[in-house]
Amino acid sequence: MHFDYSDKTKNLLTKLNEFMQTHIYPVEHHYHSLVETNNQAEATRWRTPDLMQELKQKAQASGLWNLFLPHEYLPYGAGLSNLEYAPLCEKMGRVLWSAEVFNCSAPDTGNMEVLAKYGSAAHKERWLEPLLKGEIRSAFAMTEPAVASSDATNIETQIVRQGDVYVINGRKWYTSGAMNANCQIMVVMGKTDLSAPRHQQQSQILVPMNTPGVSVVRPLSAMGHYDEPVGHAEVIFDNVKVPVDNLLVGEGQGFAIAQGRLGPGRIHHCMRLIGCAQRALDMACARVEQRVAFGQPLSKQQSIRERIAQMHCDIEQARLLTLKAADSMDRYGNKVSRDIIAAIKIVAPKMACNVIDQAIQMHGAGGTSQDFVLAATYAYARTIRLADGPDEVHMMQLGRNLINDYNAKHSVL
Ligand SMILES: Cc1cc2nc3c(=O)[nH]c(=O)nc-3n(C[C@H](O)[C@H](O)[C@H](O)COP(=O)(O)OP(=O)(O)OC[C@H]3O[C@@H](n4cnc5c(N)ncnc54)[C@H](O)[C@@H]3O)c2cc1C
Structure with a gap:
C-alpha cells in the first residue's frame, strides 16, 4: 500500500483543517456551554443547539459533506475511498461533536449506509434523502x-x-x-x-x-x-x-445486514479515536512546556519525554493499522477484511484510552475537569471498547479465524 495521501485527500484535508481552525475550535467550549444551557430544562435538553445547523450549512457550502460514504454509493456521498476518508475522519475526531457538522456522525452514517445499500426506492426517498441532507x-x-x-x-x-x-x-x-x-x-x-x-x-x-x-x-x-x-x-x-x-x-436478513453495517462503523470509530488520541497528545505537549515544577518545565523530565514518545508510537501504530484496514476494505471488500477490522477495533479504543489517560495525568487535576476536553474524550473512548462489539468478542472471532487459517494451511502436517 501507499502511505501518501491522494491529492484529493490532501486538498480536502487542507480545507478541513482550515474549517476546523476557523469554525470549530474557536466555538468548541461555547458549543458545550450551549448544550449545558439547554440541559437546564427538560424541554430543551435533547435539542441540538442552533449553532450546529449554522455550522452544517457552512460545511456543506465548503464541500465538506457526507465524506464517509464510499465511492460505490455514488451519486450519494463524496465518492471517497475508505483510505481517502481515514485522515479526514481522524481530523473530525479531534472535537467530540464535530463529525455531525460534516454529516459524518454515528449512528446516522451507519444507517445511511444501510439505507443506501439495502433500502428500497421508497425507503431512500423517505429516509435516506433527508439524512443525507442532514435534516433529520x-x-x-x-x-x-x-x-x-x-x-x-x-x-x-x-x-x-x-x-x-x-x-x-x-x-x-x-x-x-x-x-x-x-x-x-x-x-x-x-x-x-x-x-x-x-x-x-x-x-x-x-x-x-x-x-x-x-x-x-x-x-x-x-x-x-x-x-x-x-x-x-x-x-x-x-x-x-x-x-x-x-x-x-x-x-431473516437482519444478521447479514448488521454485519455489513458494523465493518464501516467500527473503522470510523477507530479513525475518530485516533483523532482524539492525537489531540490529547498535542494538548499534553503544550501543557508540559507551560507547567513548571521542581524548578523546570515538566517537559524537561525524562519520564514525561518517555511517555510522550510512547504516546506517539502507540498512535502511529494504530493509525497505520487503520489505514491498512481501510485499504483492505477498498481493495477486497468489508467481508474479506473482517480480521483486520477486528484487529483495529481491538487496538484503537484501548490505545486511545491509554493515551488520553496519560494526557489527563500530565494535566494534573485540570485534566479531569470541564476546562479541558480530556475527561469527556476519555469517557467516549472507553465506551467504544463496548459499543459495536466488546473487545473480547472481536478477540474471540479474530483468534478463531487465525487458528482456523493456521489449521487450513498446515492440515497436511
Ligand atoms: C455509549 C454506548 C453507545 C451504544 N450505542 C448503541 C447503539 O446505538 N445501538 C445498539 O444497539 N447498541 C449500542 N450500544 C451497546 C453495545 O453495542 C453493547 O453494549 C455491546 O454490544 C455489548 O452488549 P452488552 O452490553 O449486552 O454486554 P454483554 O453481552 O452482557 O457482555 C458483557 C461483557 O462480557 C464480556 N464478553 C462478552 N462476550 C465474551 C466472550 N466471547 N469472551 C469473553 N468475554 C466476553 C465482555 O467484556 C462484555 O463487555 C452502545 C453502548 C455504549 C456503551
Whole structure:
C-alpha cells in the first residue's frame, strides 16, 4: 500500500483543517456551554443547539459533506475511498461533536449506509434523502437490557407479521441518538422466525419514532455522561405496528445486514479515536512546556519525554493499522477484511484510552475537569471498547479465524 495521501485527500484535508481552525475550535467550549444551557430544562435538553445547523450549512457550502460514504454509493456521498476518508475522519475526531457538522456522525452514517445499500426506492426517498441532507437524525436499536447482546443471536424483540403490518414488541437500551429531538427514524433489529437457523432468525425494520407504541423510557448515562443532545435511550416497543414494506431486504436478513453495517462503523470509530488520541497528545505537549515544577518545565523530565514518545508510537501504530484496514476494505471488500477490522477495533479504543489517560495525568487535576476536553474524550473512548462489539468478542472471532487459517494451511502436517 501507499502511505501518501491522494491529492484529493490532501486538498480536502487542507480545507478541513482550515474549517476546523476557523469554525470549530474557536466555538468548541461555547458549543458545550450551549448544550449545558439547554440541559437546564427538560424541554430543551435533547435539542441540538442552533449553532450546529449554522455550522452544517457552512460545511456543506465548503464541500465538506457526507465524506464517509464510499465511492460505490455514488451519486450519494463524496465518492471517497475508505483510505481517502481515514485522515479526514481522524481530523473530525479531534472535537467530540464535530463529525455531525460534516454529516459524518454515528449512528446516522451507519444507517445511511444501510439505507443506501439495502433500502428500497421508497425507503431512500423517505429516509435516506433527508439524512443525507442532514435534516433529520436516526438511531440503531439492537442491544437489549435483558440479554447479553454482544451475542446478537440472543436478542428477544419480536417482529411478527399480521397481514399488511409487522407488530413489534421488545425493550432496547443504549439506542444512541434516540433521545435527540430531531431523531425521526430507528433501524430496529428483532426476530421474525424463532424456528429458523440461529443467524437467520433476525430481521431489521424501519420504525418511525412517532409510531404509536414506541416509548422512550429514559436516557442512560455512559461513564456518567448523558451525551446530550444525542443521548442513549431505553426504548419500549409495545405492539408497534409498521407496514410490511418497512422491513429491510427480507425476513431473516437482519444478521447479514448488521454485519455489513458494523465493518464501516467500527473503522470510523477507530479513525475518530485516533483523532482524539492525537489531540490529547498535542494538548499534553503544550501543557508540559507551560507547567513548571521542581524548578523546570515538566517537559524537561525524562519520564514525561518517555511517555510522550510512547504516546506517539502507540498512535502511529494504530493509525497505520487503520489505514491498512481501510485499504483492505477498498481493495477486497468489508467481508474479506473482517480480521483486520477486528484487529483495529481491538487496538484503537484501548490505545486511545491509554493515551488520553496519560494526557489527563500530565494535566494534573485540570485534566479531569470541564476546562479541558480530556475527561469527556476519555469517557467516549472507553465506551467504544463496548459499543459495536466488546473487545473480547472481536478477540474471540479474530483468534478463531487465525487458528482456523493456521489449521487450513498446515492440515497436511
Ligand atoms: C455509549 C454506548 C453507545 C451504544 N450505542 C448503541 C447503539 O446505538 N445501538 C445498539 O444497539 N447498541 C449500542 N450500544 C451497546 C453495545 O453495542 C453493547 O453494549 C455491546 O454490544 C455489548 O452488549 P452488552 O452490553 O449486552 O454486554 P454483554 O453481552 O452482557 O457482555 C458483557 C461483557 O462480557 C464480556 N464478553 C462478552 N462476550 C465474551 C466472550 N466471547 N469472551 C469473553 N468475554 C466476553 C465482555 O467484556 C462484555 O463487555 C452502545 C453502548 C455504549 C456503551
